[in-house]
Amino acid sequence: MTARPVQDGLFASDPPALLGTRCDDCARHTFPRASICPYCGSEDVHDVSLSGAGVLWGWTTVTAAPPGYRGEVPFGFGIVELPEGVRVVTRLAVPDERFVEGLPVTMRVVPLHVDGDGVEVVTWEFAP
Amino acid sequence: MSGVRVEIAGVGIHPFGRFEDRSVTDLGITAVRAALAEAGVGRGGFQAAFCGTAYAGVAAGHKVLGALALTGVPIVDIEAGCASGGAALQLAAGAIRAGQYDCVLVFGMEKMPKGIIRSSFFEPWREEAGLAVTPAYFALRAQRLLREAELTKEDLARLVVKNRRQGVDNPNAMFRKETSVEEVLGSRNVCEPLHLFMLCSPNEGAAAVVLRRAGSGSGGVSLASAVLRSHLPGSVLGEATPLAGIDDADITPPSTLAAQDAYAEAGVGPDDVDVVECQDTDAARELLAWEELGFCDRGEQGMILDGGDFAMGGRMPVNPSGGLLSKGEPLGASGLGQVVEIVHQLRGEAGSRQVEGARVGLAHTVGRGANASVTILTG
Numbered sequence: 001m002t003a004r005p006v007q008d009g010l011f012a013s014d015p016p017a018l019l020g021t022r023c024d025d026c027a028r029h030t031f032p033r034a035s036i037c038p039y040c041g042s043e044d045v046h047d048v049s050l051s052g053a054g055v056l057w058g059w060t061t062v063t064a065a066p067p068g069y070r071g072e073v074p075f076g077f078g079i080v081e082l083p084e085g086v087r088v089v090t091r092l093a094v095p096d097e098r099f100v101e102g103l104p105v106t107m108r109v110v111p112l113h114v115d116g117d118g119v120e121v122v123t124w125e126f127a128p
Numbered sequence: 129m130s131g132v133r134v135e136i137a138g139v140g141i142h143p144f145g146r147f148e149d150r151s152v153t154d155l156g157i158t159a160v161r162a163a164l165a166e167a168g169v170g171r172g173g174f175q176a177a178f179c180g181t182a183y184a185g186v187a188a189g190h191k192v193l194g195a196l197a198l199t200g201v202p203i204v205d206i207e208a209g210c211a212s213g214g215a216a217l218q219l220a221a222g223a224i225r226a227g228q229y230d231c232v233l234v235f236g237m238e239k240m241p242k243g244i245i246r247s248s249f250f251e252p253w254r255e256e257a258g259l260a261v262t263p264a265y266f267a268l269r270a271q272r273l274l275r276e277a278e279l280t281k282e283d284l285a286r287l288v289v290k291n292r293r294q295g296v297d298n299p300n301a302m303f304r305k306e307t308s309v310e311e312v313l314g315s316r317n318v319c320e321p322l323h324l325f326m327l328c329s330p331n332e333g334a335a336a337v338v339l340r341r342a343g344s345g346s347g348g349v350s351l352a353s354a355v356l357r358s359h360l361p362g363s364v365l366g367e368a369t370p371l372a373g374i375d376d377a378d379i380t381p382p383s384t385l386a387a388q389d390a391y392a393e394a395g396v397g398p399d400d401v402d403v404v405e406c407q408d409t410d411a412a413r414e415l416l417a418w419e420e421l422g423f424c425d426r427g428e429q430g431m432i433l434d435g436g437d438f439a440m441g442g443r444m445p446v447n448p449s450g451g452l453l454s455k456g457e458p459l460g461a462s463g464l465g466q467v468v469e470i471v472h473q474l475r476g477e478a479g480s481r482q483v484e485g486a487r488v489g490l491a492h493t494v495g496r497g498a499n500a501s502v503t504i505l506t507g
Contacts, residue, residue: 006256007251059268059271068246069261070256075258079268089372112256
């Protein structure tokens with residue numbers, strides 16, 4: 001059985017990319033997709049695929065499963081800055097001593113858990 | 129600012145902690161009765177009630193006032209995350225200044241489960257994917273502050289030691305035992321750089337304040353300003369917890385927006401403040417609040433910790449109550465709990481944790497929403 005994303009419309013798998021929006025008025029990017037620019041309120045926006053590579057801006061390790069979480073612990077959690085100027089909140093590979101501000105990271109699609117129907121659920125993360 | 133002076137007619141508190149045998153309504157009743165008794169106000173004495181709570185459910189305020197046979201007036205529950213109490217207070221103060229009411233009861237209460245706060249704010253997929261981890265957001269904010277203010281994890285621990293020492297003297301606090309830098313750093317690592325003792329505990333409690341239009345001869349503590357603000361868009365690390373943001377160097381945080389308005393309305397500045405109760409959800413949050421509220425610039429926190437300026441005995445004690453790190457955080461009650469503390473300080477009734485000669489006090493909360501409240505009181 002094929003895997004399903006944790007939520008439709010968030011990311012593409014081939015090549016891995018987050019699905020975002022660019023505002024034609026203020027030229028800023030956001031994620032996830034929005035029909036109104038969350039920064040300036042403009043409705044002149046269009047959908048884009050965001051870059052699959054960026055740099056690390058913030059990172060931590062989640063050591064205990066938070067409420068509602070269905071995957072394994074520990075896992076990395078942080079913020080990646082993409083070339084479009086957008087900072088995205090993301091799952092990360094578990095941080096290690098290589099993790100520093102500005103570390104180049106790339107996106108990949110990874111298994112999260114197997115749901116009650118035996119279907120693999122996938123999400124995205126960034127890793128060095 | 130209208131010519132109306134709003135004064136604090138009475139305050140009441142139910143201790144913050146865990147009370148398995150008491151409902152949230154019970155907690156609210158205790159605080160409300162205490163505040164009304166102190167104000168000398170009973171049925172017919174107040175024209176409206178605002179109740180701050182995030183988790184108490186439908187008509188939570190009605191249940192408290194119903195149990196006390198005090199219904200009939202408008203009762204409105206207010207949810208503004210950690211700032212719910214501050215939000216209730218600013219609505220009440222505004223209504224009095226506008227001439228709508230002469231006396232308003234404001235209270236807040238909460239009964240929260242242990243551990244990470246689960247919030248309906250997050251869509252289920254975000255919880256499922258591990259992108260709704262509140263302390264992990266705190267950790268990222270802390271990491272950035274350490275980086276940009278040249279602070280260390282030891283500095284975070286020193287902040288905890290300060291507040292826990294101050295909480296020893298507060299009978300309404302949950303943790304009343306001093307701790308050490310070694311003990312804080314030795315506690316479980318929750319999300320690097322934050323250890324368990326650097327995070328406040330969601331818990332249970334209630335607080336109440338009776339606001340009154342001041343008459344010509346009355347001399348109680350004045351509510352100089354009560355302001356609520358939300359966030360401006362774009363800050364990925366803000367309490368709005370978005371999934372994306374932009375360079376936030378020029379985005380004013382909601383706590384600063386609220387503080388600027390509160391100072392202007394009260395006619396005072398940060399240098400005039402004698403005592404502060406501020407949001408210390410985690411150790412870094414307080415250090416960030418110092419700069420957001422105008423008490424220091426980014427990078428000065430380490431020097432201030434060294435000098436003890438914002439500790440008891442310093443020039444402007446912050447969180448003499450012990451802060452949320454000592455008291456725990458019952459969301460709807462936490463902001464009004466701060467106001468109760470400041471009122472005791474300005475009346476000179478704070479006992480062994482009294483800040484001598486305190487005339488101007490400031491209470492600050494910031495959290496989910498984002499919502500930030502700043503309340504300035506003068507003695």
